[in-house]
Amino acid sequence: MVGYNTGHLSSGVIEVVCGPMFSGKTEELIRRVRRSQIARQKTQIFKPSIDDRYHKTNVVSHSSLSIEAMPVKRSMDILGHLYDSTRVVAIDEVQFFDEFIIPVIRKLARRGIRVICAGLDQDFKGHSFGPMPELLCMADRVDKIQAICTVCGAAASKTYRKNLEESEAQILVGESDLYEARCSAHWDSHEQDQDLLAFTLSLESKAKVEEATHKEGQL
Ligand code: ADP
Numbered sequence: 001m002v003g004y005n006t007g008h009l010s011s012g013v014i015e016v017v018c019g020p021m022f023s024g025k026t027e028e029l030i031r032r033v034r035r036s037q038i039a040r041q042k043t044q045i046f047k048p049s050i051d052d053r054y055h056k057t058n059v060v061s062h063s064s065l066s067i068e069a070m071p072v073k074r075s076m077d078i079l080g081h082l083y084d085s086t087r088v089v090a091i092d093e094v095q096f097f098d099e100f101i102i103p104v105i106r107k108l109a110r111r112g113i114r115v116i117c118a119g120l121d122q123d124f125k126g127h128s129f130g131p132m133p134e135l136l137c138m139a140d141r142v143d144k145i146q147a148i149c150t151v152c153g154a155a156a157s158k159t160y161r162k163n164l165e166e167s168e169a170q171i172l173v174g175e176s177d178l179y180e181a182r183c184s185a186h187w188d189s190h191e192q193d194q195d196l197l198a199f200t201l202s203l204e205s206k207a208k209v210e211e212a213t214h215k216e217g218q219l
């Protein structure tokens with residue numbers, strides 16, 4: 001086929017595993033990494049240095065599975081640490097990276113590398129987390145997995161922050177001391193209440209404006 005560019009056939013794939021805390025994202029990332037290592041594909045694992053909950057240089061799951069990783073401060077550092085022979089790159093806690101993680105991942109995939117990312121799709125307020133929306137959008141494969149609701153045992157898609165008094169900042173690195181997995185029914189976040197209040201107020205003010213306009217029309 002004249003002019004048909006087959007170069008794209010060798011490009012890598014972007015896989016994203018997302019979900020709330022305790023849903024097994026890190027376990028799944030480690031499982032995929034182990035399989036690529038069994039297949040003797042050169043694999044590098046990165047994590048943001050901000051996440052030192054369990055270990056400074058290892059990716060560790062809540063169930064204590066562990067694999068050695070390279071902690072990096074900025075997304076660009078991933079490119080700096082990359083070996084020519086690397087076929088698979090795994091990135092845990094990808095939501096903590098700066099916005100340049102998107103072009104970095106794109107560049108890796110263009111080099112033919114399989115990129116496996118794990119990260120929180122939502123923060124404790126239910127808002128999208130950092131670069132996740134764009135990453136989920138450009139991914140070739142997305143697995144959204146669930147945890148178990150700590151209140152009722154149902155499937156949980158939300159992360160609940162226990163100590164709101166401590167901080168309302170989006171990033172507060174913590175463990176089960178700070179967070180729980182919850183189903184939507186038991187995820188009663190502060191923000192949800194705020195949203196509902198704002199929505200009710202906007203409905204009320206809209207009704208008032210409509211009433212005033214109606215009265216004006218009658219005059
Ligand atoms: P993530 O990376 O998504 O935060 P991990 O892979 O580190 O999750 O840990 C998953 C493990 O966490 C489970 O296999 C289980 O042993 C443990 N765990 C603790 N609390 C829960 C929960 N509420 N729901 C599911 N798994 C939980």
Ligand code: MG
Binds near residue numbers: 025061093
């Ligand atoms: Mg994890």
